[in-house]
Amino acid sequence: MKNKSNSNEDYKPTIRCPVETTINIIGGKYKSLILWKLMTTKTLRYSQLRKEIPNATPKMLTQQLRELETSGLIHRRVFPVVPPKVEYSLTDFGKSIKPVLKAMYKWGNHCLDSQGLEVNCSMVELTN
Amino acid sequence: MKNKSNSNEDYKPTIRCPVETTINIIGGKYKSLILWKLMTTKTLRYSQLRKEIPNATPKMLTQQLRELETSGLIHRRVFPVVPPKVEYSLTDFGKSIKPVLKAMYKWGNHCLDSQGLEVNCSMVELTN
DNA sequence: CGGTATCCGTAGGGATACTG
């Protein structure tokens, strides 16, 4: 019971700033990395993502994946087999964020460079 | 005393991912808004920023401004007069982030749109 | 294999009042 409103549906989220919306969606600890991986590999199983992003604990990885799914950026496909098999992939909406990530990557790179810092990250430059 | 290392200077920050770097720099609650305002108005006093961003408490506004200054994105010019006068403006480095914010704005807009949500934010579309 | 459950610490952010 959050009691956000007493009438049925005159409620809208308070944050409706485009830039903040973008930050809220991809600002989570491993979200940009997950999206990046899915852009280059298109389909990854949970266990593969775990290997690609070893710093994320299972709880964190699952949480970030669920939030990306809720945001409509990724699709979770469950195969009813045993042992379980789950594949993650980008939705069309998820693919549409590519230019944003590329712009952020480019600027962040420039930023690290100007501080004499080497990039240390498993993101490989996105082609096209 | 953080004791981050025992030798003199073999220490480097752990996060050196370009995308995370960008998020860390502009991800603060009011940072993108501050940058946006300074892009359109080029110079703003503290009191003007307070009016432009009324939701930010003085503590938060000051904190975000200091962090942006530390990151090298904005310049803080103090006039030694009484009453005090302080002007904030973008550095060249700060100006360089414009394409990133524009990409985020555009995508965020698209995102809100697809959910039938109206933009409710004091950011006005950036020209050029 | 692909997750939950539980517990916990910290940092980011907020409210309010005060000051050189």
Place this chain on the structure above:
DNA sequence: CAGTATCCCTACGGATACCG
């Protein structure tokens, strides 16, 4: 005018163990 100073809270993220 342009900030500090305090106090407070909770949401994010992490460690570890367990489950269908």
